[in-house]
Amino acid sequence: MQLRNIAIIAHVDHGKTTLVDCLLKQSGAFREGQQVAERAMDSGDIERERGITILAKCTSVQWKESRINIVDTPGHADFGGEVERILDMVDGVLVLVDAAEGPMPQTKFVLGKALALGLRPIVVVNKADRPDARPFEVQNEMFDLMAALGAEEAQLDFPTLFASAKQGWAAEAPDGPHENMDLLFDLILHHVPAPEAQPQAPFRMLATTLEYDNYLGRVLTGRIHSGICRVNQTVKALRPDGTQADDGRIVQLLAFRGLERVPVTEAAAGDIVAIAGLKEASVADTICEPQENEALAAQPVDPPTLAMTFSVNDSPLAGRDGDKVTSRLIKARLARESEGNVAIRVRETGAAGEFEVAGRGELQIAVLIEMMRREGFELSVSRPRVLFKTDPETGQRLEPIEQVVVDVDEEYAGAVMEKLGQRRGELTDMRTTGGAKQRLTFLAPTRALIGYHSEFLTDTRGTGILNRLFHGHAPFKGEIKSRKSGALISTGMGETVAYALWNLEERGKLFVDPGEATYPGMIIGEHTRSNNLEVNPLKAKQLTNIRTHSKDEAVVLTPPVQMSLEEAIAYIGDDELVEITPSCFRLRKRLLDPNDRKRAARKEAAV
Numbered sequence: 001m002q003l004r005n006i007a008i009i010a011h012v013d014h015g016k017t018t019l020v021d022c023l024l025k026q027s028g029a030f031r032e033g034q035q036v037a038e039r040a041m042d043s044g045d046i047e048r049e050r051g052i053t054i055l056a057k058c059t060s061v062q063w064k065e066s067r068i069n070i071v072d073t074p075g076h077a078d079f080g081g082e083v084e085r086i087l088d089m090v091d092g093v094l095v096l097v098d099a100a101e102g103p104m105p106q107t108k109f110v111l112g113k114a115l116a117l118g119l120r121p122i123v124v125v126n127k128a129d130r131p132d133a134r135p136f137e138v139q140n141e142m143f144d145l146m147a148a149l150g151a152e153e154a155q156l157d158f159p160t161l162f163a164s165a166k167q168g169w170a171a172e173a174p175d176g177p178h179e180n181m182d183l184l185f186d187l188i189l190h191h192v193p194a195p196e197a198q199p200q201a202p203f204r205m206l207a208t209t210l211e212y213d214n215y216l217g218r219v220l221t222g223r224i225h226s227g228i229c230r231v232n233q234t235v236k237a238l239r240p241d242g243t244q245a246d247d248g249r250i251v252q253l254l255a256f257r258g259l260e261r262v263p264v265t266e267a268a269a270g271d272i273v274a275i276a277g278l279k280e281a282s283v284a285d286t287i288c289e290p291q292e293n294e295a296l297a298a299q300p301v302d303p304p305t306l307a308m309t310f311s312v313n314d315s316p317l318a319g320r321d322g323d324k325v326t327s328r329l330i331k332a333r334l335a336r337e338s339e340g341n342v343a344i345r346v347r348e349t350g351a352a353g354e355f356e357v358a359g360r361g362e363l364q365i366a367v368l369i370e371m372m373r374r375e376g377f378e379l380s381v382s383r384p385r386v387l388f389k390t391d392p393e394t395g396q397r398l399e400p401i402e403q404v405v406v407d408v409d410e411e412y413a414g415a416v417m418e419k420l421g422q423r424r425g426e427l428t429d430m431r432t433t434g435g436a437k438q439r440l441t442f443l444a445p446t447r448a449l450i451g452y453h454s455e456f457l458t459d460t461r462g463t464g465i466l467n468r469l470f471h472g473h474a475p476f477k478g479e480i481k482s483r484k485s486g487a488l489i490s491t492g493m494g495e496t497v498a499y500a501l502w503n504l505e506e507r508g509k510l511f512v513d514p515g516e517a518t519y520p521g522m523i524i525g526e527h528t529r530s531n532n533l534e535v536n537p538l539k540a541k542q543l544t545n546i547r548t549h550s551k552d553e554a555v556v557l558t559p560p561v562q563m564s565l566e567e568a569i570a571y572i573g574d575d576e577l578v579e580i581t582p583s584c585f586r587l588r589k590r591l592l593d594p595n596d597r598k599r600a601a602r603k604e605a606a607v
Contacts, residue, residue: 001065001067002189002194003066003067003270004091004092004189004192004195005068005069005090005091005270006068006069006070006091006092006094007073007083007090007092007093007114008072008073008093008094008096009073009093009094009107009110009114010107010110010126011103011104012106012467014104014107015096015127015165017072018165019096019124019126019163019165020059020072021165022165022166023070023184023185024059024061027063027185028062057071057072058070058072058256058272059072059256059259060255060256060257060258061258063185064189068188068189069090069256069272071089071090083109084299084301085209085284085298086208086209087299089206089222090119090223091119091192091193092119092121092122092188092191092192092193093110093119094188095110095114095122096124096126097123097125097126097142098126098127098138099126099127099133099134099138100127100130100132100134100138102137102142104467106469107145108149108469109469111146111149113299115146115149115150117299118155120191121155121158122159122161122191122192123142123160123161124161124184125139125161125162125174126163126164127164128163129164129166132434135174139160142158142160146158159191161183161184163184164178168181169181170183170184195269197224197225197269197270198226198227198269199226199227199268200227201226201227202226202227202288202291202292203224203226203227203228203229204224204225204226204287204288204292205223205229205275205288206222206225206285206286206287206296207220207286208223209221210282210283210339211340216276218276218278219254219274219275219276220275220278220283220285220287221274222272222287223270223271223272224270224272227289230250230266231252231266232250233250233289234247234248234249235250235287235289236248236287236292237285237286237287238285238286238294239285239295240285240286240295242295245280245281245285246280246281247278247290249277250277252277253274253275254273254274254275255267255271256272256273282339282340284298304343304359304360305446306358306362306365306385306446307356307357307358307385308356308357308365308382308383309354309356309357309382310354310355310356310381311353311355311380311577312352312380313325313378313579315380315519315521315586315588315592316592317519317579318378320581321581321582321583323376324375324376324377324378325377327352327353333377334346337368344357345357345359358387360470361468362569362570363566365384366566366569369565369580370565373580373585377580377582378580378582379580380577380579380588381569381580382572382577383570383572384569385447386400386447396476398474398475398476399447399474399475399477400445400446400470401444401445401470401471401472401473402443402445402446402449402468402469402470403441403443403469403470403471404441404444404449404466405439405440405466405467405468406439406441406464406467407433407464407465408460409438409464410432410436412459412460412461412463412464415459416440416459416460419455419456420444420448420452422480422481423449424444424478424480425443425448426443427440427442428441428442443474445477446470447480449468450570451567451571453570454570482573485508485527485528485530486526486531487523487525487527487533487576487587488504488525488535489521489522489535490518490521490523490534490536490537491520491594492537493518493520493538495514495516495518495538496514496524497538497539497540498555499539500537500540502557504525504537505557505558507525507528507533508526508527508528508533509525509560510557510558510561511524511526511563511587512524512525512560521588521589521594522586523572523576523588525560525561526561534594568585568587572587575590575591575597576590577589577590
């Protein structure tokens with residue numbers, strides 16, 4: 001049976017996972033009448049809730065006399081590390097692009113990585129049935145993008161299909177015929193080369209993804225570069241530098257068939273498989289026969305741009321909600337994450353129970369926090385900070401810069417340009433995209449964009465779309481104004497009282513409801529002024545014979561501000577933390593004691 005390995009790459013929300021669903025259905029991977037969840041490849045709870053792909057996943061379909069291994073990759077820039085390592089496993093890429101939006105920042109990022117590896121792309125202009133579709137313009141934009149990325153002549157001679165993954169058709173022209181995906185299947189078999197395999201050579205496989213199974217332990221997925229892999233075979237793992245990391249036996253060999261992983265006794269070179277049995281091997285390691293000493297080259301991954309501090313939860317409410325609260329458990333969980341996620345880096349800061357976690361962006365680290373919260377962890381996290389570099393030649397301080405692409409209604413373009421200008425953003429392109437919309441492109445410091453997204457949605461009345469992509473490093477752009485307002489800080493331990501909150505409403509916006517647990521040093525609201533204000537949210541109404549009229553009993557409160565986890569992390573200041581528990585998260589001061597805060601403020605002022 002012939003074999004093809006292909007990855008589907010695209011910008012977020014351009015239809016990758018929907019296309020994989022369609023290919024699975026039309027290839028006969030599901031039996032007739034079988035109930036299959038929409039976006040079946042997004043199997044994680046967080047993926048389904050957020051509507052995004054977080055982890056790259058493998059599947060396979062059979063078409064005619066061939067089997068096609070398909071890798072569905074994330075579209076969000078924060079999870080670009082997943083895409084970079086996946087490209088080592090495939091021989092071709094299917095680039096999906098929205099027929100209305102056209103190439104977007106992540107399209108440029110993943111396409112550049114694929115072209116650098118010499119992969120010849122197939123372009124699918126998806127959502128060609130949209131009323132605002134401009135399929136031929138998008139096709140030309142893709143050609144211009146590839147030329148700008150330095151594509152070779154063979155790569156520029158790419159085939160294009162127009163499709164609607166939702167409707168289940170692909171055609172050579174936008175106007176049809178709109179029948180099925182047969183053209184796409186045949187194009188993959190014709191255009192994507194068969195894997196270059198050496199079945200007679202010793203077994204070698206590059207581990208590309210790592211996951212944990214309750215029964216099998218560490219499960220490593222990768223492509224067999226040479227030889228044949230068999231169950232019970234003795235193997236060892238080599239690190240990228242050639243040193244041995246592990247040895248053992250392959251206790252389970254799994255091949256991808258549709259949405260399932262099926263146990264097989266052997267697999268040949270060129271196939272994508274998962275193996276279990278090794279205890280220390282990790283991503284980028286070479287799994288090979290004991291006599292082999294040369295490691296396979298692994299694709300380098302771009303470095304992190306943001307870091308946050310994870311520490312033990314030391315609030316008065318610690319341990320009431322979660323069952324994993326010690327630094328030992330937090331350290332073990334972060335170490336496990338950094339092994340399987342090549343874009344995450346973890347190091348100990350030197351302070352007791354404190355770890356620095358570096359990643360690509362706020363969303364990536366927020367997803368890690370959300371996963372830990374659901375696993376029963378309690379911890380405190382700091383505000384994200386950018387990772388600076390020093391120019392080795394000039395000694396100049398360099399900071400990460402991102403390309404920001406904004407699609408917005410023309411009436412809100414001025415507000416966006418003003419806000420990003422205040423945040424040291426430079427407008428590099430401005431064009432009309434039709435339908436009274438404009439596309440603005442900026443280069444802005446990463447630190448300026450922390451917490452900006454919620455403000456952007458407010459400024460554009462929820463109609464704007466903002467996309468970010470790491471651009472490079474540039475000289476420090478200068479100071480940027482942070483949060484202007486102070487905090488309302490609780491002085492009491494107990495449950496908040498409606499009467500007290502009612503009296504505090506004139507002081508600022510509240511973050512808590514009546515009956516919520518609070519403690520000294522916890523932030524319960526935002527002050528209307530720039531200074532912090534210590535308040536008592538536990539103060540009850542004094543009942544007397546005079547103050548018993550019914551009009552005094554009805555307290556009507558303004559609903560509190562409800563923040564998402566990413567908004568809370570971006571909202572806090574450098575002297576504040578977010579307390580994470582399995583059931584909630586709270587904002588608090590890093591130093592809970594008011595006297596400690598005053599001493600720290602005096603010390604900072606002296607410096």
